[in-house]
Every structure is written in structure tokens, then in C-alpha cells.
Amino acid sequence: MTMTSTERTTPERTTIENVLRHVRTPDGTACVADLGRLDAFMVRDGVLHVAIATERSHAQRLQALLPELEQALAHAVPGSTGASVILTAHRATPAPAPAPAAPAPAGGGHRPLNLGGGAPKTATGPLPAGVGVVIAVASGKGGVGKSTTAVNLAVGLGLEGLKVGLMDADVHGPSLPRMMGMGDQPEVRDSRLIPPHKWGISAMSIGMLVDEGKAMIWRGPMVMGAINQLLGDVDWGALDVLVVDMPPGTGDAQLTLAQKTALAGAVIVSTPQDIALLDARRGIAMFEKMNVPVLGMVENMSYFCCPNCNHRTELFGHGGARAEAEKMGVPFLGEIPLLADIRASADAGAPIVIAAPDSAAGQAYRALAHTVAGALRRLLDKKSKTATEKR
Numbered sequence: 001m002t003m004t005s006t007e008r009t010t011p012e013r014t015t016i017e018n019v020l021r022h023v024r025t026p027d028g029t030a031c032v033a034d035l036g037r038l039d040a041f042m043v044r045d046g047v048l049h050v051a052i053a054t055e056r057s058h059a060q061r062l063q064a065l066l067p068e069l070e071q072a073l074a075h076a077v078p079g080s081t082g083a084s085v086i087l088t089a090h091r092a093t094p095a096p097a098p099a100p101a102a103p104a105p106a107g108g109g110h111r112p113l114n115l116g117g118g119a120p121k122t123a124t125g126p127l128p129a130g131v132g133v134v135i136a137v138a139s140g141k142g143g144v145g146k147s148t149t150a151v152n153l154a155v156g157l158g159l160e161g162l163k164v165g166l167m168d169a170d171v172h173g174p175s176l177p178r179m180m181g182m183g184d185q186p187e188v189r190d191s192r193l194i195p196p197h198k199w200g201i202s203a204m205s206i207g208m209l210v211d212e213g214k215a216m217i218w219r220g221p222m223v224m225g226a227i228n229q230l231l232g233d234v235d236w237g238a239l240d241v242l243v244v245d246m247p248p249g250t251g252d253a254q255l256t257l258a259q260k261t262a263l264a265g266a267v268i269v270s271t272p273q274d275i276a277l278l279d280a281r282r283g284i285a286m287f288e289k290m291n292v293p294v295l296g297m298v299e300n301m302s303y304f305c306c307p308n309c310n311h312r313t314e315l316f317g318h319g320g321a322r323a324e325a326e327k328m329g330v331p332f333l334g335e336i337p338l339l340a341d342i343r344a345s346a347d348a349g350a351p352i353v354i355a356a357p358d359s360a361a362g363q364a365y366r367a368l369a370h371t372v373a374g375a376l377r378r379l380l381d382k383k384s385k386t387a388t389e390k391r
């Protein structure tokens with residue numbers, strides 16, 4: 001696999017940029033290079049993946065050129081026999097930022113990560129217009145049930161009476177379309193994506209925009225381009241809360257995303273095993289270093305209840321997350337059982353809070369949503385009081 005970023009000039013970059021200069025609009029007045037800039041590229045499994053950064057005003061014209069561009073790029077660099085191009089549209093002007101905890105850096109630039117102590121350590125970045133607060137659902141490691149929790153929590157918050165959006169930032173494994181049963185492409189209005197509505201909430205995932213397999217292999221700048229697009233180009237409308245399903249882990253993508261989204265809080269999901277808890281601890285430390293309050297920890301796959309005899313088995317041990325939460329001084333938000341119905345309903349596209357609200361699992365997620373809704377209402381109240389005082 002070859003990969004390059006914006007800064008480095010390589011023979012491949014020069015070749016690709018030449019192709020961008022040759023593919024032109026039907027009226028011949030502009031070429032791709034006039035309308036956008038090569039952001040990143042990589043070759044994997046014989047496919048050249050290219051990200052082009054553009055202004056939103058040019059996105060539609062560029063979109064129309066993509067088939068021709070992909071054809072022209074197919075054999076452009078050694079090892080490629082096909083090409084796939086995505087556009088990462090940037091805002092012409094920064095979005096209005098309704099009072100994040102600290103002002104965004106001048107010029108809307110990238111605030112350097114500050115994790116080593118010293119000066120300001122606050123999650124900043126523009127809050128999507130109309131959104132009250134943004135919270136993250138995160139886990140230190142993959143496969144612990146973070147997305148399942150994010151989906152059931154978001155729909156549960158909707159059932160609590162809040163206006164909710166759910167953004168799937170798990171670019172490498174976007175599972176939201178499947179778990180929410182959403183196959184539709186989002187509507188585009190005035191060059192902005194309108195998130196589809198289902199189960200009482202608005203939801204948006206990179207999985208609705210590109211083939212799931214393609215997103216899985218993106219790295220670095222392409223991932224950030226996709227996330228920027230989800231943050232900047234989606235018209236969420238008026239929301240009390242936007243729940244972000246974070247990518248698993250505590251690497252650069254997570255840090256940058258946490259920093260870009262002006263997070264008001266984070267819910268950490270873990271299974272009870274020591275190894276998952278160790279990663280969860282890293283996740284908590286990451287948010288704390290950025291002054292993002294940890295709303296609490298959820299223990300998923302906490303215990304198994306036999307559907308036939310009701311016998312309870314603690315497959316992975318039990319209570320580890322509660323003990324860890326106590327040790328780290330963060331609230332413990334609840335236990336979710338390991339149940340085949342949770343997976344089955346997620347696979348069928350109807351979260352268990354909808355499919356079986358009165359089941360043990362449905363009740364566990366409703367209790368979680370109730371607790372988080374309480375914390376969010378307090379945050380929203382505080383925010384509106386501060387806004388009133390400022391007037």
C-alpha cells in the first residue's frame with residue numbers, strides 16, 4: 001500500500017495532478033484541478049483511492065466529472081488497475097460557532113493537540129448550527145458493542161423526548177445503516193446533506209455515502225476528510241443532542257475528532273474483561289486530558305441470561321466496569337446483558353429499544369438513556385442560562 005498526504009511531492013502525486021488538469025468540464029471552461037485540490041491518495045488491492053478537497057460551491061460540477069476522472073486515473077500510477085475518487089467539500093466560510101468552551105483558533109485552523117499539560121486543553125471546534133450539545137460514545141478498543149450502545153442510546157434519548165441526531169464517525173466500520181435499517185442515500189438540499197429520519201431520530205453515516213468496503217480501507221487524511229464532511233456538510237436542523245459514534249481506540253483520528261466536535265461529554269463503553277477495561281481507562285484519560293467531561297461508563301455484555309431457564313452466567317466476569325468507574329471517579333451508567341436478541345435486532349435494523357422495549361435489554365438501554373437524558377438536560381439548562389446572562 002502506498003499512501004501520501006497533502007504535503008509530500010512524489011512522482012505519483014505529480015502524475016495524478018496532471019490527470020486532474022486534463023479532465024475538463026463539458027463546456028471546457030475548467031479542469032478538475034481548477035475546482036479542487038488533491039488531498040490524499042493511496043493504492044490498495046490494485047485500486048487507486050483519491051480524495052479531492054473542494055469548496056462546496058464546486059462540489060456539484062466536480063461530482064459530474066467523477067466517472068470520467070476515475071476512468072482516467074485507473075492506470076495512472078504503478079499497481080493500480082482501477083480508481084475510486086471521493087470529494088471532501090470544505091466550507092467556503094466557517095460555520096457560526098455558538099459559544100464553544102473556548103474560541104476556535106484564528107482562521108478556523110487546526111488547533112494542535114495539547115495532551116501534555118500546560119496551556120488550554122479544551123475540546124473546541126464549531127458546533128454544528130442548531131445543535132444544543134454533542135456527546136461521544138467511545139470505547140478504548142473495538143468490538144465491545146460501542147455502536148450498538150450508541151444506536152440504542154440515541155433512539156432511547158429520542159424516546160425520552162429529546163430531539164436527537166446520530167452521527168456515525170466509525171469510518172472504518174460504519175454499522176449505523178445496518179443497525180438503524182437505513183438503506184437510503186441522504187437527500188441533498190442547497191448542497192447540504194439532509195440526514196434521513198428513522199425511529200424518531202436523524203442519522204447520518206459515511207456508510208450511506210460510499211460503499212462500506214471502500215471506507216474500510218481509508219487511512220489518515222481520507223478518514224479526516226470524510227469526518228469533516230459529516231461534520232460540516234450535514235444540515236442537522238434543530239437538535240437537543242448530537243450523539244457521535246466514535247471510531248474505536250485512542251489514536252490521532254479519535255483525538256482530532258474529539259477536538260473538532262466541541263464535545264460536551266463522552267460515554268465510555270467497555271466489556272468487563274481486564275483487557276477491555278485497560279483500554280477504557282485510556283479512553284477516559286484521553287477525554288479528561290481534553291477537558292471533555294466523561295458522562296460515565298457502561299458495562300456491555302455484562303452477564304448472560306439464559307432465555308429458557310433464566311439462569312444468569314457472568315461470561316466475562318461482572319462488575320469490572322463499575323469498579324473501574326469508581327476507581328477513576330466517573331459515574332457508572334449501567335449494565336447491558338449479553339443477549340442474542342440485541343444482536344438479532346441490530347442485524348434486522350430495529351434497535352432493541354424499539355423492537356422489544358420491555359425486554360431486559362430494552363429496559364437496560366431505556367434506563368441508560370434516562371440517566372444520560374438527565375445529565376444532558378442539566379447541560380442544556382446551564383447553556384441556556386449562560387446565553388440569557390450574556391444578553
Ligand SMILES: Nc1ncnc2c1ncn2[C@@H]1O[C@H](COP(=O)(O)OP(=O)(O)OP(=O)(O)O)[C@@H](O)[C@H]1O
Nearest residue numbers: 142143144145146147148248301337338339342343
Ligand atoms: N449486549 C450485547 N449482546 C449481544 N450482542 C451484542 C451486544 N452488544 C453488541 N453485540 C453484538 O456484537 C457485535 C459488535 O458490536 P458493535 O458493532 O456495536 O461493536 P463496536 O464496539 O462498535 O465494534 P467496532 O469497534 O468494530 O465498530 C455486533 O454483532 C453486535 O450486534
